[in-house]
Amino acid sequence: MDMQTLQHLFPEKGSIPEAYALPAPVNQTSILIGGELRPWKGPMRKVFSPVYLRHGDKLEPSEIGSFPEATVEESKAALEAAVAAYDKGRGLWPTMSVAERIACMQDFTKQMVAKRTEVVRLIMWEIGKNLADSEKEFDRTIDYIKATINAVRDLDNDNSRFLMVEGTIGQIRRTPLGVVLCMGPFNYPLNETFATLIPALIMGNTVVFKTPRWGVLLFTPLIEAFCSAFPKGVINFVYGQGHKVVPSLLNSGDVNVLTLIGSSKVADELKKQHPKVNRLRAVLGLDAKNAAIVLPDADIELAVKECLSGALSFNGQRCTALKMLIVHQSIVDEFLKKFVAALDKLGRGMPWDKGVAITPLPDVSKTRYMCDLVEDAVAKGAKVVNEGGGLACETFFNPAVVYPVTEGMKLYREEQFGPVVPVMAFDKIETALDYVISSEYGQQVSIFSSNPDLIGELVDPLVNQVCRVNINCQCQRGPDVFPFTGRKDSAEGTLSVTDALRSFSIRSMIAAKQTDESKKLLDDIILNHKSKFINTRFVF
Template sequence: MGVALCMGPYNYPLNETFTTLIPALIMGNTVVFKPAKFGVLLIRPLLEAFRDSFPAGVINVIYGRGRETVSALMASGKIDVFAFIGTHKGAADLKKLHPRPHRLRAALGLDAKNPGIVLPQVDLDNAVEEAVTGALSFNGQRCTALKILFVHETVLDDFLERLAARVNALKPGMPWEPGVALTPLPEPGKTDYLHAVLEDAVAKGARVINAGGGESHQTFFQPAVLSPVDSSMRVYQEEQFGPLVPVVPYRDLQEVIDYVTASDYGQQLSIFGNDPAQVGRLVDAFVNQVGRININAQCQRGPDSYPFNGRKNSAEGTLSVHDALRVFSIRTLVATRFNEANKELVDRIIRDRQSSFLTTDYIF
């Protein structure tokens, strides 16, 4: 296709970037690689490998603030494929700069507000365990994290008690220490944002359920379980991308269906329950609202094994080993009318190796 611009996120700065960079190379494109804003030193050992493995100009690494570097690249019109993982606003702003947007193909992984839905008939032990790891692995700084929990009022108190205890049992520390589950946050100012969202919820009627929730020290923020959360609160609407766990009590399943239907986001969701009628009803309600439905399991990535996509503002295109190769290529067909003259012509092109494209040496 031409030149691919690959931009990965800081939370998975190597893995997610190479999910697009490698397929782009395999399909014959050159790549401009913009490292994420954090973790840039991670790329250092790869520079020599790039230099030794590819001709000059095949992989190009550009550093600096995105607005100063990537904006100029897009405005040049010389980017043919845009592979980006970040916010939908950032992606939209960059795409608008391209002078020929109809020629720009995009593969985008964007924001998410993945809900976890706890039904009245449920294995609470499993639901709590999956909710804790789903909401707080990597401090909740994953697009695939559970960002909001809807819990039926008949199991709410029991769920909150177990959830608070499980959250407070998580070990804080530095990433290289054994058994650590909670670490400092990488973004300057992130704790200030989380405090503002928490205070907004508390001012509008939510409580911090777990002891010490919301306390912070420099860049460390103790996870906070918030309930009851409702639609008036910022944490109900915004993707917090951090260790805040909002819990919304509900009575009627239609309340949850309405939330998912009205949401601007549609990456994934999780359903926790063991009533076939209720689970089946929700699957049918949500199958055209999100890209993946998880039953009795947390939301998770997996483009190496399963299609990784989304609806609404959560994605454009699908990433998987197979789909990524398609994203970075366009199928071309050479055709002719079947007669003896054309058959002889094609036979001679192949036999005399007059074309590297028309060949029987390999089959795609």
């Protein structure tokens, strides 16, 4: 792999298959605020794809659209619309029955499915994700919405009965928290954004949605669906630079829930902006430096396969990616040899190329950072063990396997979030354990071994350091019914289909003395449908 080969991975203008080419630039010229698509006549921010176009020996960035370079004024208007729609809990949306909110969500989902081709194509062009993974992200998101609808239906049906305890009649349901500020990530801009946005909405909250840094235009085909499926002000968009427009939203004190998939440093700064931190609930998916511990008795073929996928799926740009491979000294040479051989077979190219695994990174700043990490490690004694590893051409970075990575190198602790695979060796099991224990993050870990005694010895301390221990498989988020969270600086709150519903709601109840008068009163309310909260209806 050389620089010319990397350069020729980019397509010539006019050579892109029609099925995957963008028919025209996508220009988002309005902002959804208060149920209206408000025309935007201010400055626009251009969006350039990580897919450069080749003109002879020159590469040029391809402009694929633009979106409003909005200001604090527009973000405040979005927040005001969400606050008005919630109306201190008296708004149409928070007082709707669960069945009515489900109907709105089903309407949205139906409209969303019709936009699959457009959204998938924009995921590819905006963030460089390959076609198969872009399609998978869309389809998984639809499945997530449907599972959420089923879960909220079951939750409401379970709460439709009354409890009678110690002379008190009670009914307990989950109710919304208020206004949610939702900030999604670039790597799974649709799926991970919706993993918080959808449960927040369906539980009766109103939402202010700040689009990701990369992955803005892919929401454009869905804006009409958001506008028509939900009541006015329930969902409102915020554009512009996050460090400029977001602080004012939190400073207002009107945001009740902050949900962010991003870095712990950003989360810390944002929470400090709120004037009453105790009133702010945070649902956060943050940093991770997930390790794979490969023991001497591991099935090396299996470990290589899982570690390769775990480290480099979507170029390693996943919070659940394996970001440090800790391999026993007795097998590290064999492991590296087989890992590099498997890596060499991975397809490199553009998102629509058949069988491609390694694609361009979203921005040249990402390739520069990868190069910096590799250069730092090499300067401090490590080597790039795969031929051509670490070569970069504009947004394309050829994966680098770096060994041995030791303390003091940036790669030892920093989350690379890209196609650099650091490897360290160990002799004593305590060395591997200490790495995980001393980490600032505690999301997941993978163990590779066929020895039940060793696995048991490792699992017991590790479950007190991370929230998921994967045995002979890579770290991952799914299935979505499993809890997804982390310890230390990796997360706050828990996300899964059911856990997310709890994260964006609170238990509320009505109570009355167990007397004939109370029973008669409650019967009247229920039989004559005088309350959305006090009811025994079954949602089908």
